[in-house]
Amino acid sequence: MIPVTGSALQADFTITEGPSHTYKLDVDRLTVAGYTDELAAMAQAIYLILSIERYQYVIYNWDYGIELQDLIGQPVPFAIPEIKRRITEALLQDTRITDVTDFAFTLARGMVHVRFKATTVFGDVEAERTVAL
Secondary structure (H helix, E strand, O other), X not given: OOOOOXXXXXXXXXXXXXXXXXXXXXXXXXXXXXXXXHHHHHHHHHHHHHHOEOOOOOOOOOOOOEOOHHHOOOOXXXXXXXXXXXXXXXXXXXXXXXXXXXXXXEEEOOEEEEEEEEEEOOEEEEXXXXXXX
């Protein structure tokens, strides 16, 4: 067979986004508790993305998770804008998340608690994360 290039090569397929139907996790008991979809699935996806340290586990793609461990020991004026950037970067890897806004930071005993809003194709999700400095 002779390879075909240029205008003779045409794609006869389209790429479509799959549904967000997934297993519902019961994080308190570390079990699966049925199924979830749309906005609840997005809240769960955001929780999982922010719970996985990027590059630490070979099972996850390098685009999945967030880098926070190297912020330990950093000064607060450096850490706060960096946390905001890293949360935004980590969440926007998911094509269902369109924007991350409304960041609010609280400092207490070497910890930074951040609250924010993630805008998804299914609606807005309020989320939070605590980061140790």
